Amino acid sequence: MTVTYRWVQWNRHKRRYDAVLAAIVAGYLVTFIGVGTMTHAPPREVGLPVLAMRALATLAIVLLHVILLIGPLARMTPLAAPLLYNRRHLGVTFFLIALMHGVLAVGYYGAFGVREPVSATVGGHGSFGSISGFPFELLGLLALLVFFVMAATSHDFWLSNLTPRVWKAMHMLVYVAYGLVVLHVALGALQSERSPAYAVALLLGVALVAGAHLVAGMREWRRDAAGARAADGRWVDVCSIDDLQERAGHVICLRGRERVAIFRYDGRVSAVSNVCAHQGGPLGEGRIVDGCITCPWHGYQYVPDTGQSPPPFTEKIATYELRLEGRRILLNPVPRQPGTAVDPVRIPTRQRDEASPS
Numbered sequence: 009m010t011v012t013y014r015w016v017q018w019n020r021h022k023r024r025y026d027a028v029l030a031a032i033v034a035g036y037l038v039t040f041i042g043v044g045t046m047t048h049a050p051p052r053e054v055g056l057p058v059l060a061m062r063a064l065a066t067l068a069i070v071l072l073h074v075i076l077l078i079g080p081l082a083r084m085t086p087l088a089a090p091l092l093y094n095r096r097h098l099g100v101t102f103f104l105i106a107l108m109h110g111v112l113a114v115g116y117y118g119a120f121g122v123r124e125p126v127s128a129t130v131g132g133h134g135s136f137g138s139i140s141g142f143p144f145e146l147l148g149l150l151a152l153l154v155f156f157v158m159a160a161t162s163h164d165f166w167l168s169n170l171t172p173r174v175w176k177a178m179h180m181l182v183y184v185a186y187g188l189v190v191l192h193v194a195l196g197a198l199q200s201e202r203s204p205a206y207a208v209a210l211l212l213g214v215a216l217v218a219g220a221h222l223v224a225g226m227r228e229w230r231r232d233a234a235g236a237r238a239a240d241g242r243w244v245d246v247c248s249i250d251d252l253q254e255r256a257g258h259v260i261c262l263r264g265r266e267r268v269a270i271f272r273y274d275g276r277v278s279a280v281s282n283v284c285a286h287q288g289g290p291l292g293e294g295r296i297v298d299g300c301i302t303c304p305w306h307g308y309q310y311v312p313d314t315g316q317s318p319p320p321f322t323e324k325i326a327t328y329e330l331r332l333e334g335r336r337i338l339l340n341p342v343p344r345q346p347g348t349a350v351d352p353v354r355i356p357t358r359q360r361d362e363a364s365p366s
């Protein structure tokens with residue numbers, strides 16, 4: 009979390025992550041170019057610029073798949089959380105690699121004629137009506153422009169200035185750009201490729217990304233449908249105090265409403281929106297750390313009974329009223345304005361002793 013903005017907030021975890029990422033990038037490029045040089049001996053030799061362009065392109069498309077898979081994976085298993093935590097670094101690295109590929113392509117295919125290189129490469133030839141002659145470079149350029157906007161606005165500075173809703177909607181364009189990249193490859197490199205292996209790899213990639221999103225969406229939908237409670241009354245019976253673990257979240261689905269995260273801590277129970285104000289992370293899958301609900305995605309924190317980030321931070325989430333009847337927790341399904349203080353339910357000491365699941 010930040011109050012003033014720093015371009016990169018390093019910590020030990022992020023340094024280690026970036027070192028591993030840099031090693032993978034360097035290892036991939038060196039291996040691709042090295043193996044390419046050895047296997048393309050004269051007379052089938054391929055020049056270094058073309059090899060480098062292909063090395064950067066294939067690395068970029070692999071990284072793009074990884075980036076697109078992190079979201080659904082994080083919804084399926086907490087093991088993917090460290091990848092999610094550093095997705096921005098991965099995204100910017102991907103953009104720089106794709107940019108280098110585009111710059112090399114323009115320099116190699118467009119710099120030697122009389123025309124200006126960019127238009128000579130992306131608009132100088134081909135026909136929109138032909139599959140094998142489609143100016144596929146234009147699709148690459150369009151995708152690159154979208155990735156540029158996303159990389160340039162990836163910082164939290166833009167997230168809070170554009171508002172999370174606009175920022176999120178803008179970043180959904182990644183799927184449009186992904187489609188453009190798939191077409192760029194299908195109408196470009198694959199047209200001159202005799203081996204079906206590349207087409208199969210591309211199809212598998214698309215199937216993997218689509219399948220992972222579908223599975224993650226279905227799982228959430230099923231979980232919501234199975235656990236959803238009608239939310240038409242003033243008070244809804246949502247769970248027992250025995251269902252709540254000390255300092256851990258418990259997610260409640262209310263039909264037609266946002267999910268609610270319920271936390272039990274120090275003999276009290278509070279309920280807040282399950283949606284983190286940062287990038288919509290699932291707060292109910294987080295824990296209470298230092299007295300604050302802590303988002304499992306990037307660690308934003310909220311005071312349980314006010315839904316406000318501890319000063320000097322300013323993020324706010326909706327809070328909910330609770331009531332205790334015997335051992336049952338009842339919830340008023342109408343959310344209070346984000347940041348509104350609501351009295352937590354206090355568990356009587358006698359009941360606390362009876363129910364101590366963790």
Ligand code: HEM
Binds near residue numbers: 068109129197
């Ligand atoms: C200004 C933007 C771009 C231009 C001008 C461009 C141009 C090209 C060209 C000329 C090729 C054929 C290279 C060859 O085989 O000789 C190519 C292939 C490719 N491009 Fe792009 N590209 C651009 C952006 C992108 C982006 C953003 C991606 C994202 C991943 C991408 C991914 C690929 C891939 C995967 C290939 C196939 C590489 C191979 O042959 O193994 N390109 N591009």
Ligand code: FES
Binds near residue numbers: 308
């Ligand atoms: S989504 Fe980033 S901290 Fe919650």
